[in-house]
Amino acid sequence: MAVSHPPRPHLLHGTPSLLVFTGVRAVDPAQRLDEVVDVVIEDGVITRVGRGAATEDVRQAERAQVLNGQGMLLVPAFIDLHAHLREPGQEYKEDIASGLAAAAAGGFAHVCVMPNTRPVNDTRAITEMMVARAREVGGPALHPIGAITVGQKGKELAEMADMKEAGAVAVSDDGHCVTSSAVMRRALEYASTFDMPVIQHAEDHALTEGAQMHEGAISTRLGLRGWPRVAEDIIVARDVLLAEVTGARYHVAHVSSLGAVRILREAKGRGIAVTAEVTPHHLTLTDEAVIGYDTVCKVNPPLREQADVDALREALADGTIDVIATDHAPHSSLEKDCEFAEASPGMIGLELVVPVLLGLVRSGALSLGRLVDALTRAPGRVIGLGAPTLAVGQRAELCLIDPERRYRIDPARLRSKSRNTPFLGRELVGQVCLTLAGGRVVFADSLVEAQSSAPRGPGGPVS
Ligand SMILES: NC(=O)N[C@@H](CC(=O)O)C(=O)O
Numbered sequence: 001m002a003v004s005h006p007p008r009p010h011l012l013h014g015t016p017s018l019l020v021f022t023g024v025r026a027v028d029p030a031q032r033l034d035e036v037v038d039v040v041i042e043d044g045v046i047t048r049v050g051r052g053a054a055t056e057d058v059r060q061a062e063r064a065q066v067l068n069g070q071g072m073l074l075v076p077a078f079i080d081l082h083a084h085l086r087e088p089g090q091e092y093k094e095d096i097a098s099g100l101a102a103a104a105a106g107g108f109a110h111v112c113v114m115p116n117t118r119p120v121n122d123t124r125a126i127t128e129m130m131v132a133r134a135r136e137v138g139g140p141a142l143h144p145i146g147a148i149t150v151g152q153k154g155k156e157l158a159e160m161a162d163m164k165e166a167g168a169v170a171v172s173d174d175g176h177c178v179t180s181s182a183v184m185r186r187a188l189e190y191a192s193t194f195d196m197p198v199i200q201h202a203e204d205h206a207l208t209e210g211a212q213m214h215e216g217a218i219s220t221r222l223g224l225r226g227w228p229r230v231a232e233d234i235i236v237a238r239d240v241l242l243a244e245v246t247g248a249r250y251h252v253a254h255v256s257s258l259g260a261v262r263i264l265r266e267a268k269g270r271g272i273a274v275t276a277e278v279t280p281h282h283l284t285l286t287d288e289a290v291i292g293y294d295t296v297c298k299v300n301p302p303l304r305e306q307a308d309v310d311a312l313r314e315a316l317a318d319g320t321i322d323v324i325a326t327d328h329a330p331h332s333s334l335e336k337d338c339e340f341a342e343a344s345p346g347m348i349g350l351e352l353v354v355p356v357l358l359g360l361v362r363s364g365a366l367s368l369g370r371l372v373d374a375l376t377r378a379p380g381r382v383i384g385l386g387a388p389t390l391a392v393g394q395r396a397e398l399c400l401i402d403p404e405r406r407y408r409i410d411p412a413r414l415r416s417k418s419r420n421t422p423f424l425g426r427e428l429v430g431q432v433c434l435t436l437a438g439g440r441v442v443f444a445d446s447l448v449e450a451q452s453s454a455p456r457g458p459g460g461p462v463s
Pocket residue numbers: 084116174175176201298299300301327329330345346347
């Protein structure tokens with residue numbers, strides 16, 4: 001049984017000092033931009049955007065690499081608010097290098113990493129280690145999320161100030177819920193003195209003991225113990241009340257239930273400082289995927305029903321849910337090739353955001369502008385990070401997408417060390433071709449490589 005995978009070579013290392021996109025559809029909600037333009041990047045900085053910006057002399061310049069953007073999309077690179085990169089402690093599932101490579105391939109320039117590592121990231125030392133390791137690796141920027149409580153045990157508060165100084169952008173006990181109302185209240189008060197958001201994994205553990213999937217007709221039929229929606233709703237409702245009395249910034253991780261959506265909508269209507277995220281899998285899959293007992297469909301919170309999916313889509317479209325986050329949760333075959341009851345919950349997601357979610361844009365459930373916003377500006381606001389944009393003068397952090405490319409999700413091409421996703425082997429449409437982070441190319445696929453080595457000149461069609 002293979003638990004690790006051989007490393008794959010990076011596709012493109014260098015960053016051209018003059019990178020030119022011609023005739024590309026640029027979509028940037030921060031600038032209300034959705035237009036076919038040329039984009040010029042010099043020494044990692046966006047210097048020109050507009051029709052005809054790639055003048056003859058720019059395109060013919062000796063150092064220019066010109067990419068024909070016809071039929072392609074150019075968007076700001078993404079920020080993932082919720083990923084598990086497993087380093088330190090479970091590097092056989094993922095490590096910072098493989099996780100950031102997966103992020104780059106998915107179009108991300110920034111990744112916030114959850115603290116449920118071994119040991120838990122509840123100290124300055126571990127936060128510093130993660131940041132230092134990511135700098136060594138290069139690629140997308142890593143932003144640690146510190147634990148709320150020591151060891152994520154739900155009792156004493158961790159030293160949030162220390163972790164913030166070392167680079168932590170938020171706190172969370174993700175994987176576990178902070179169940180004590182008293183601890184949650186103190187956590188909100190304490191975090192607000194450092195202006196850090198508190199991210200909750202909303203699960204009333206008393207209602208989910210032994211739960212394997214969503215509680216409903218299908219769990220009854222399969223004979224699996226269920227996690228009822230109300231276990232999520234109770235915590236979100238309580239926390240909203242605590243956020244109101246403390247005035248702290250509260251963020252709900254991986255919202256999955258229609259009840260939680262209703263509570264969030266009401267809270268936002270009353271002006272309470274709450275934000276929320278939803279994952280690509282909760283937007284696209286239901287508990288029917290669990291029929292057949294495939295352990296890759298086991299995830300926390302569980303895949304729910306069509307009514308929940310509909311409510312989540314609507315909430316994302318109208319802004320009740322702010323952010324799309326992957327909850328990238330790699331597990332090896334050791335944790336997944338077993339009985340359903342024994343399997344660890346979680347799915348990988350960093351590399352699948354674009355092909356999975358462009359489907360929602362094509363079906364009309366979500367506008368392209370809102371999709372990009374939920375992956376850039378909205379998560380940026382939660383952690384106080386200026387999100388990537390396509391504005392002139394910005395360091396280039398962007399992502400080139402072929403929205404029409406149809407392909408099968410091939411396990412051999414994933415950069416993640418793990419393979420736990422129900423989308424494996426599925427045919428999807430839409431592929432990330434190139435990602436720039438921090439002004440540098442961090443991912444380029446074969447199409448871009450082929451184009452960039454082809455002779456320059458007024459380009460023929462992308463093929
Ligand atoms: N989502 C999951 O099912 N699993 C996550 C933890 C979590 O996000 O709660 C993991 O760390 O594996």
